């Protein structure tokens with residue numbers, strides 16, 4: 443006989459053809475079960491909240507959503523960047539859980555008509571979880587979303603992030619030169635800061651002075667001086683860079699170039715003879731030139747300071763226990779045709795097993811493009827050459843674009859063609875191809 447449980451959806455996640463999967467919310471299911479069979483007495487709410495946070499932490503979820511719906515409260519987890527329906531709770535336990543989480547965050551239990559934000563620390567098995575809770579009123583009641591700030595694990599090896607050997611060599615060479623600017627480009631959440639810290643880790647910190655200016659400081663590393671941006675007290679990026687330069691550094695790291703002020707601050711630092719690293723939002727390596735121009739830097743400013751650009755994305759890593767090798771499907775073939783790429787006979791696909799909860803993926807891996815600007819490209823940038831010209835030049839010298847790195851990782855069975863869709867900006871490559 444099937445056991446009765448207030449969890450209407452329990453276990454199966456994603457659309458992989460899952461067999462028997464371990465339920466995503468095992469702790470919560472057990473706590474609900476205990477609540478149903480418990481005697482009157484203590485409120486079960488704290489136990490429910492604890493069980494849910496425990497499940498979320500165990501599954502490495504970065505976000506937790508509780509959505510009020512007509513049928514109950516839908517619980518979803520974001521794992522490796524993708525949301526999964528984890529459970530549909532009946533109204534009663536669902537409400538208990540939502541109110542308990544609101545109470546933990548010291549939010550007013552009364553329904554309000556505006557969104558609210560709160561941060562809270564929650565202790566789980568001796569570890570402090572840093573949570574940010576957002577509550578917004580929706581049709582059927584409050585929606586809660588909780589961001590779980592895990593203490594980030596500092597990557598020690600760039601290879602662990604997925605960087606290919608040739609890129610690693612170019613970065614290593616730059617680290618030895620101690621001059622000019624290195625920029626890491628990509629959208630939010632593509633792991634740019636992690637890459638910078640993995641680079642810093644390769645420096646012999648006792649022989650170098652390294653200073654970072656960040657908003658906020660993401661990793662704390664012994665031997666590195668971190669300056670936290672604090673606009674309220676006048677510590678802006680511009681002020682931070684001025685302060686950095688007075689401290690006699692070898693390496694400077696600026697958290698992000700996000701506007702004209704920070705672009706000029708970065709330029710000041712790099713042209714003072716120090717090595718500067720920073721990140722910015724850009725579609726790919728070549729698009730960085732355009733972004734910097736938009737922030738008011740001239741071709742001369744860029745050409746004389748920019749040495750190396752790394753462009754990156756994060757994609758989901760195939761579960762090694764259940765991946766399957768087969769021909770690409772028609773959609774994938776069509777996509778590769780459009781990009782002018784050869785269609786491989788066999789690629790790896792996601793299937794799903796007990797170890798990956800039927801999702802077919804577990805963890806993430808970076809796709810990387812490393813561009814060291816050569817003498818001819820230096821001239822092209824100096825002469826304000828357009829993006830097409832740069833793409834054409836790079837394609838001519840066999841440059842490994844983001845897509846090339848992605849396709850190599852598909853061949854190695856690390857990810858799938860479907861995951862490569864996260865790379866935008868291939869129109870230019872396609873145009874170049876059609877021109878030829």
Ligand SMILES: [Zn+2]
Pocket residue numbers: 761762763764765794795796797798799800802803
């Ligand atoms: Zn699996």
